[in-house]
Amino acid sequence: MSLAYFLVHSTASSAALPTPSERWVQAFADGQWATWNNLLARVRPGDTVWMPVSQPQWPARIAELLAQRPGCLVVVLSSVPEDAEGLRALDAGARGYCHLQAVPELLREVEQVVVHGGLWVGPSLVQRLVAATRELVQRSPASAGAAGCDLSGLSEREAQVARAVALGKSNKEVAEQLFISERTVKAHLGAIFDKLGVRDRVQLVLRLQSNVHSDLPGVRP
Numbered sequence: 001m002s003l004a005y006f007l008v009h010s011t012a013s014s015a016a017l018p019t020p021s022e023r024w025v026q027a028f029a030d031g032q033w034a035t036w037n038n039l040l041a042r043v044r045p046g047d048t049v050w051m052p053v054s055q056p057q058w059p060a061r062i063a064e065l066l067a068q069r070p071g072c073l074v075v076v077l078s079s080v081p082e083d084a085e086g087l088r089a090l091d092a093g094a095r096g097y098c099h100l101q102a103v104p105e106l107l108r109e110v111e112q113v114v115v116h117g118g119l120w121v122g123p124s125l126v127q128r129l130v131a132a133t134r135e136l137v138q139r140s141p142a143s144a145g146a147a148g149c150d151l152s153g154l155s156e157r158e159a160q161v162a163r164a165v166a167l168g169k170s171n172k173e174v175a176e177q178l179f180i181s182e183r184t185v186k187a188h189l190g191a192i193f194d195k196l197g198v199r200d201r202v203q204l205v206l207r208l209q210s211n212v213h214s215d216l217p218g219v220r221p
Contacts, residue, residue: 002044002046002047002048002115003030003031003032003043003044003047003048004028004030004031004032004047004048004050004111005031005032005033005034005039005042005043005047005048005049005050006019006020006024006031006032006033006034006050007033007034007035007036007039007049007050007051007052007055007061008020008033008034008035009035009036009054009055009056019033020033020050021100021101023101023102023103023104023107024050024104024107026104027104027105027107027108027111028107028108028111036061039065040065040068040069043065043069043072044069044071044072045069045070045071045072046071046072046073046115047072047073048072048073048074048075048111048114048115049065049072049073049074049075050074050075050077051074051075051076051077051094052076052077052078052079052100053076053077053078053079053085054079058076058092059088059089059091059092060092062074062076062089062092062093062094063092063093066093073095073096073114073115074092074093074094074095074096075094075095075096075097075098075110075111075114075120076089076094076096076097076098077098077099077100078097078098078099078100079099079100079101081097081098081099081122083122083124083125083128085097086121086122086125087125087128090119090121095114095118095119095120096110096113096114096119096120096121097120097121097122097125098110098120098121098122109171109186113200113201116199116200117199117200118199118200118201118202118203119199119200119201119202119203120200120201121202123168123169123170124168126168126201126202126205127168127205129202129205129206151196151208153195153196154192154195154196157178157180157188158188158191158192158195160178161174161178161185161188161189161192162192162196162204162208163208164177164178165189165201165204165205165208166204166205166208168205171185171186171189189201189204192204
């Protein structure tokens with residue numbers, strides 16, 4: 001069974017071991033926290049390490065952790081998330097990037113995504129990645145005749161959810177737009193991922209971007 005670890009660091013002025021946020025503890029009742037040296041001795045492949053950007057030289061720490069303990073998963077936590085910082089986290093090898101004070105339900109959702117091989121980043125960063133990818137695709141002559149994503153295999157509601165996500169909306173925003181619960185949105189996303197062969201929101205957005213403004217089956221403008 002995989003474990004969740006929160007990386008903490010001791011300070012010279014305090015003998016007590018710092019603890020993660022209360023929300024993280026609520027999200028992972030069996031979660032553990034450890035200093036750097038203890039973490040390296042305990043973490044195993046498949047475990048998720050939650051690393052705050054308050055960690056000294058955190059990008060280097062991610063690289064070192066993945067080099068010494070390949071197979072573990074890293075999620076970076078920031079008290080003030082920014083796209084540039086999120087890109088640094090992904091570039092260092094992190095699988096997720098989110099707010100340090102995210103609610104427990106969201107933290108658990110992030111873990112589920114990364115454990116199943118996906119990436120988790122905020123909507124604005126997703127859109128930035130999409131824009132960069134689209135620009136590269138447009139510059140490539142080989143992609144000029146590439147076909148768009150076929151959404152005919154999705155139900156009407158699944159297509160509506162997919163289109164909303166492709167526009168960078170969060171699960172909560174999608175639920176409010178379509179007058180359904182967030183649980184239902186998650187269920188639809190799971191079905192969409194399976195049908196389209198993608199692992200996470202980032203791959204879904206990239207796959208749908210070429211179609212998002214077209215007349216999709218079952219999707220109303």
